[in-house]
Amino acid sequence: MTVNGEARTIPNGTTVTGLLEGLEIRLDLVAVERNGQIVTKARHATTLIEEGDRLEVVTFVGGG
Amino acid sequence: MDASDARCEDRLELGDFVLRSRLIVGTGKYPDFETMRLAHEASGADCVTVAVRRVDFSAGETVLDHIDRTKMTLLPNTAGCYDKEAALRTARMAREMLDTPLLKLEVIADEKTLLPDPIATLEATEVLVKEGFTVLAYTSDDPILARHLEEAGATSVMPLGSAIGSGLGVLNPHNIALIKETLSVPVIVDAGVGTASDVAIAFELGVDGVLLNTGIAAADDPVLMARAMRAGAHAGRDAFLAGRMPKRPFATPSSPRKGRVGG
Numbered sequence: 001m002t003v004n005g006e007a008r009t010i011p012n013g014t015t016v017t018g019l020l021e022g023l024e025i026r027l028d029l030v031a032v033e034r035n036g037q038i039v040t041k042a043r044h045a046t047t048l049i050e051e052g053d054r055l056e057v058v059t060f061v062g063g064g
Numbered sequence: 065m066d067a068s069d070a071r072c073e074d075r076l077e078l079g080d081f082v083l084r085s086r087l088i089v090g091t092g093k094y095p096d097f098e099t100m101r102l103a104h105e106a107s108g109a110d111c112v113t114v115a116v117r118r119v120d121f122s123a124g125e126t127v128l129d130h131i132d133r134t135k136m137t138l139l140p141n142t143a144g145c146y147d148k149e150a151a152l153r154t155a156r157m158a159r160e161m162l163d164t165p166l167l168k169l170e171v172i173a174d175e176k177t178l179l180p181d182p183i184a185t186l187e188a189t190e191v192l193v194k195e196g197f198t199v200l201a202y203t204s205d206d207p208i209l210a211r212h213l214e215e216a217g218a219t220s221v222m223p224l225g226s227a228i229g230s231g232l233g234v235l236n237p238h239n240i241a242l243i244k245e246t247l248s249v250p251v252i253v254d255a256g257v258g259t260a261s262d263v264a265i266a267f268e269l270g271v272d273g274v275l276l277n278t279g280i281a282a283a284d285d286p287v288l289m290a291r292a293m294r295a296g297a298h299a300g301r302d303a304f305l306a307g308r309m310p311k312r313p314f315a316t317p318s319s320p321r322k323g324r325v326g327g
Contacts, residue, residue, distance in 0.1 A: 004118040025119050029128055031157040038160050056118065058157055062100070062127040063115025063143045064090030064228070064255075064277025 001053040016044040020057070031058050074301065076273050078250060079198040079219040081137060081166055083273075085109045087263070087297045088139060088252070090277025094286060097130040103280050104136070106290035108297075111137040113168055113275065115144065116154050116161075139200070141168040146175075148184040148191075155192055167192065168222070168254075168275075170202040178228040182209050186216060193217030202254050205239040207246055214247050221247055222254035222275060225266060229278040231258025234265050244270045260289075260296030267300025268308070 001008060003019070010019060016032055016039050032039045033056040039047050049055070076083040089109045094100035104112060112131060120126075131138070140158035145151040151171045158167060171188055173181040180203050192199050193216060201218040203209055210221045223243055226232035233256060234240055244251045250272035257263055257276035266274050274297060283289035 023119075023121055025121065026126070026128070029161050030119065031116075031160040033153075033157065038156055040160060058116050058161075059119045059126065060114040060128055060138065060140065060158075060161065061117045062091040062094065063141055064092045064113055064275075 001049060001051060001055065003055045004057060010049060014049050016047045016049065016055075019049060019055070020044070023057070025057070026059075029059055032056070033058075076250065078166070078200065081111075081198065083111050083137065085111070085294075085297075086267070086273045086301060087293060088113065088273060088275040089280060089290070089293075090275070091127050091131070092277050093281035095281075097125065097127065099286050100127070100281070101130045103286040103290040104131070106287050106294065107280065108294045110135065111139050113139045113141050113277070115141055116158050117144070137166070138162060139166055139168050141202075142170050142188075143172075145171055146173070146181075147171065148188045151184070151188045152191055155188075155197060156195075159197065165196055165198045166200075167197045168200045168202060169218075180204055180224070182206070186212055189213055189216045189218050200252065205236045205243065207239055207242045210243045210251075211246055214249050218249060220250045220252050220272075222252040224255035225253050225262060226256030228255045229282075230256050231279060231282075232256050233258055233262035234269070237265065237269055240266065240271065241269045257293075260292040263293050263296035264300035264303070267297055268304050270304055 020027055035054055076086045085108045087107055087109045088111045089107050090113045142151040142154040145154055155167050169188055171181045171184040173179050185201055185203055189199050189201050198219045200220040200222055201213045202222045203213055205223040213221045223240060225234040252273035252275055253266040253271050254275035257279040263274050280286050280290045280293060
């Protein structure tokens with residue numbers, strides 16, 4: 001699977017929550033897209049990541 | 065009631081959002097986060113724009129660590145979007161994070177000019193308004209396009225003063241004034257502001273707000289410039305509300321004609 005365009009290997013059965021915790025990033029202002037669809041916060045703990053998934057994990061950065 | 069009391073009541077209403085300051089400032093291009101934080105404070109702004117990007121997994125601190133969200137409203141933008149679909153996707157991700165509908169919509173036509181794509185912006189506005197977003201639409205200074213954006217449901221129309229990051233100020237004051245005259249929604253000049261007088265000029269044209277980033281961030285002393293921008297905003301707004309004297313093609317003396325020594 002890929003996260004932000006980079007290939008990663010993760011254990012079977014990893015949920016979105018598990019992935020984010022493994023990445024050690026702040027969880028309060030993060031959005032996740034799985035294969036082009038937003039995974040809402042409410043579904044992070046129950047959405048399993050599958051082989052071949054393309055994930056985008058975004059946050060806010062400086063801008064005008 | 066003196067002028068400062070009037071200003072205390074002077075609010076910028078954007079849909080359900082009420083801002084105390086008519087200046088909205090950006091969070092990009094600062095030399096460091098501490099300078100940004102101090103500049104924000106000096107500007108008096110209670111709303112700052114932020115962009116949406118991939119998380120940098122190696123980064124220690126982020127811009128969000130330097131914004132007090134109990135005092136500042138975050139205004140997400142769709143900066144970096146060069147087509148309608150990218151803007152829609154970014155807008156939805158921003159709303160997923162913030163859980164509020166406030167959004168600065170920008171759909172840029174090309175990297176060199178950073179000019180807004182009028183058709184993509186209008187189409188994206190229509191879609192996002194239907195999805196319940198409070199759309200602040202960044203656009204050109206074309207009054208007809210501005211009207212279309214208002215008709216499409218934009219909560220605010222934000223015409224550029226000049227190109228993003230150019231610091232050229234308000235290049236077409238006649239169009240900005242015409243936009244303000246034509247529209248019922250708040251008009252916010254966004255982009256191209258370079259210095260305090262640009263802000264004052266924008267407010268003297270009657271606009272409801274000014275959004276700027278580079279003008280402060282790229283100044284030699286951003287904190288001092290932020291203070292200047294704040295003063296410029298107040299000066300321009302007060303001057304507008306005061307109702308300036310008309311321009312005249314001839315001179316009229318300020319001192320009385322009668323009673324001059326020598327008759």
